[in-house]
Amino acid sequence: MKICTIQELLNARVIVGEERLGDHVYSACGSDMMSDVLAYVKDQAVLLTGLVNPQVIRTAVMMDMHCIVFVRSKEPTPEMIQLAEESGMVLLATDKRMYEACGLLYSNGLVGNKVRETSA
Amino acid sequence: MSGALSFHFDVDGENFTMAGQASVQVKKNLRRLGLPPEVIRRVSIAMYEGEINMVIHAGGGHAEVVVAEDAIEIVLQDNGPGIANIEQAMQAGFSTAPDAIRSLGFGAGMGLPNMKRYTDEMDIQSEVGRGTRITMRVLLEN
Numbered sequence: 001m002k003i004c005t006i007q008e009l010l011n012a013r014v015i016v017g018e019e020r021l022g023d024h025v026y027s028a029c030g031s032d033m034m035s036d037v038l039a040y041v042k043d044q045a046v047l048l049t050g051l052v053n054p055q056v057i058r059t060a061v062m063m064d065m066h067c068i069v070f071v072r073s074k075e076p077t078p079e080m081i082q083l084a085e086e087s088g089m090v091l092l093a094t095d096k097r098m099y100e101a102c103g104l105l106y107s108n109g110l111v112g113n114k115v116r117e118t119s120a
Numbered sequence: 121m122s123g124a125l126s127f128h129f130d131v132d133g134e135n136f137t138m139a140g141q142a143s144v145q146v147k148k149n150l151r152r153l154g155l156p157p158e159v160i161r162r163v164s165i166a167m168y169e170g171e172i173n174m175v176i177h178a179g180g181g182h183a184e185v186v187v188a189e190d191a192i193e194i195v196l197q198d199n200g201p202g203i204a205n206i207e208q209a210m211q212a213g214f215s216t217a218p219d220a221i222r223s224l225g226f227g228a229g230m231g232l233p234n235m236k237r238y239t240d241e242m243d244i245q246s247e248v249g250r251g252t253r254i255t256m257r258v259l260l261e262n
Contacts, residue, residue, distance in 0.1 A: 035228030038165060039212075039237075051225045055172075058140035059225075061147065062168045064161055079137070087144075 001025060001110045003067050003090055006046065009104050010094040012069060016081050017090030025066055028110050030102040034059040044112060048101055050074050057083040066090060071098045124188040125153070131171055131198075133180025136224060142183050143168035153187060155260075163192050163258050166238040169231045170196040170254055176221050177201070178252065191240075194256045202248040210236065 004021035007014060014021065028046035031037050037047065037059055047060050048069045057080050060068050067090040070076060076084070076091055084091050094101055106112070127149055129142035147164040167183065174181040178200025186193040203209050210232050217227025236242045239256040246252040 032225060033222075033228055034225035035230045038169060039228070039230035039234045053224055054137045055140060055225060058144055058168065061144060062140075062161075062165050064157070 001105075001108070003046075003092075005108075006067065006069065006105060006110070007092055009108055010069060010092065010096055010101050012092040012094040015070075015076060015091035015093055016084050017067070017088070020066070020088070020090050023066060023090070025110070027112055028102070028105055029112050030071075030098050032098075037063065046105075046110070048098060048105075050098060052076055052080070054080050054083055056080065057087065057089060060089060061087045067092065069094060069101065071096055071101045124186050126184060126186045129183040129185075131174050131180045131183055133175050133178065136175055136221075139172050139175040140168050143171050146185050149185075150187070150192070155187075155192075159192065159258055159260060162238040163194065166235045166256050166258070167194050167196075169235045169238075170194070170256075172226055173231045174198050174200070176217050176226065181251075189260070191257045191259045194239075194254075194258075196254045196256075197251070198253075199251040202250055202252055203244065203246040204248050206244050206246060 003023050025045035027044045029041050029044040030048035032049055032051045034055055041063055045066045047065050048071055049056055050072045052074045070093045073095045075093060131142055132138055143164050146167055147160060150160045178198035181198030184195040208214055212233045213229040215227050215229035221227040240259045241257040243255045
């Protein structure tokens with residue numbers, strides 16, 4: 001799925017990364033716990049979250065993600081936007097809640113099927 | 121480790137929002153060296169978890185990353201309270217992080233297990249009241 005399709009499905013605003021809206025992504029995950037993203041996520045390119053602090057951007061960078069969608073009308077801070085720009089990360093913001101946003105993307109083909117097994 | 125390249129970082133323990141800066145820099149440095157993406161990913165995630173831990177639990181510390189021919193070694197050293205029971209701390213889900221940290225998206229008790237999972241070797245030396253030294257290695261296949 002192209003990132004611009006995510007933007008359309010979620011009626012999202014592009015905060016940064018307009019030039020990368022044509023990039024393709026193949027899976028996504030949703031979480032407000034960055035600990036869980038670091039522990040359980042593998043190969044997901046899109047993070048949906050309602051958490052707003054710079055660690056969200058750094059966590060996504062560590063996981064080689066391409067796009068972060070802020071749900072529930074959350075707005076990233078200028079510091080976060082700068083970090084995202086430096087990392088080539090696309091930031092989107094939607095007023096939809098996490099459940100609905102994830103459901104819309106999943107039902108339109110953006111799966112989360114590569115979640116790591118939980119056995120440590 | 122003759123010919124090894126090393127990076128040193130001081131991790132500021134005063135400001136949680138700054139945590140992870142060293143790991144982001146390490147990731148950039150390893151990319152410039154042209155190392156395999158999966159190796160870079162494993163090193164940077166393990167270091168990021170360790171860096172976050174140092175800020176949450178130990179008031180900061182020092183990080184050293186050494187890139188040698190056969191492995192990348194990460195050494196995290198702090199002068200924090202130490203870990204009383206390492207076996208317990210290694211259990212997934214065990215955490216002593218305060219609620220304020222959980223509200224920032226961390227403190228789920230996955231840090232140390234995750235560091236072990238993403239590295240090939242991990243050693244924890246800790247003394248209560250003195251601090252903790254964690255050494256991790258990610259092996260490079262030739």
